Amino acid sequence: MKEIGIIVCAKQIPDPEAPLSDVSVNAETQEVVVDAPPVISPFDENALEVAIRLKEELGAKITVLSMGKKVSDTVLRKSLVAGADELILLQDDAFEKLDSHSIASALAGAIRKIGEFDLVLTGRQAGDWDSGQVGLILGEILGLPCINLAREIKVEDGNVVVKKVIPEGYERVRAKMPALVTVSNEVGELRYISRTKMLKMLKGVGSIPSWSAEDLGITLETLQKMGIMTLSSPPDMRRDCQFIEGTPDELSDKLAAVFKSLR
């Protein structure tokens, strides 16, 4: 069987799991500032892991697409070290703070330019704006069958077969490829890559192609911004914590008393 083509859309974002002390809100620039290195959005790493497993099982060519005003290839190269075959950056000054539809249109442009593919994988939502839209809109624009919130993905006879999260458990669904699937964390974490392997492999990676809006045939007028009116800090969540101390036995006495008082 011919190896399948998998496109993984991976967004570079400020680390959403950075300690809260490293996170601040700049209302003026309308940005959440994180004092830590950027990362690949966590659910996109889940999507990449799925792609690599399919590659190991069936053979596949994995292309990672990452779009932004400025994408750091040091962050995204991790995908190549993990097992992707190709990384393409979509970079343009015009790609700043775009709305979901504009991002999806640009990604669709890139996917059409790539041409052949069987499966497009995205994360369920990006950890910066928590929007959860780009994947499904991309599927609509490309006219693909769309499956949301996959917790397991298999490929069988030209079909993608997915266990999809539903309120009462899961639904097994099937779509003819090419198709688009958004991936949830239940599929499992991206495999661990040691620092030494990372450093060694990075040396072997050549230059990474970068496409601009023009390369994608996008006219700038069609790109729309997110429409942020204000960005502000959330209400304070702090409470006055009463620390309970002592040996485990003393602690359990005191905790039992707390529970009694809360009854």
Added chain:
Amino acid sequence: MNDVMILGDVKEGSLDIRTLELLGVGKKLAGDLGVGLSVVLMGDAVSTVAEQAASYGPDRVYKLEHPLLKGVNPDMWLASLQQACKQINPKIVLLSHSLIGMELGPRLACRLNTRLTTDCIDLSIDPEDGLLLRTKPVSGGNAISVFKCPGEPQLATVRANVFDPAEAADGNGEIVDMVPEIDESMITVESIEVVKEEVVALDKADVVISGGAGLGDEDGFEILQDLSKALSKSFGSVMIGCSRVAVDKGWISSDHQVGLTGTMISPDIYIAVGISGAIQHLVGMIKSKKIIAINTDPGCNMFNVADYGVVEDYEKVVPALVKRLEELS
């Protein structure tokens, strides 16, 4: 028509509480705009819920019944919803940020060529241009953003448990039958089987005991289960929750997950065991009446939001506590 239109969720044959919340906020927005409120209900048989919806005083309830709308096939629901929007021509469309709303929202936005804001916690009308101001937590909850987008209809999905549910009103809304034009050829994703699993209704619990990465392994949840048994003698319904990392590690199924991409809860007591207090977790449990944290790291963020804190290895304190509670009962 310019109505505010909401899509109802039906659960076990009656209107889901989320729909009542949508009715609540929808009524307010319709009032501010001076327009009507419509409810759209879809399914294979929705007459009873349609009457139920009508009793909350919307102007119109659109009933879209079709055998292919049984269960939730997104292709069928999307096509029907798109047709309903075309006929009703609403100014605003609200969906709940439920699993189905999360799926239909972006696809509907694309098909109607409008812009969606997901998971909104506040909605109001900009008096200058009549557009929807959409307030949404971003970056897991590290910031709150207000968005305004062009396009019609104005489209948003709404977070659960934020807006007050509508109360039954006088005035009976008109029930309108609408026939969706759908057929099997429009199905692109085929359902093979629906597998029902035992899922916890965390939002119904009085007490939630949650475990995180700090449990160290799967067996940690057995210790929490012991505590759950001990506490259930004095408290109503006690359930087990978890952080995302516990799910990622395969220790527990994702229906137990509390947080932004799990369940949002507000129990009487929340007990966080070995959970650091990442923002995406906090937004799911911060409304708990009392929060108790057990964590070996005195500097962890969970203590900043807790009412009671215990800095100790959970494997030492929880079994001792279980024993004590059993002695007392």
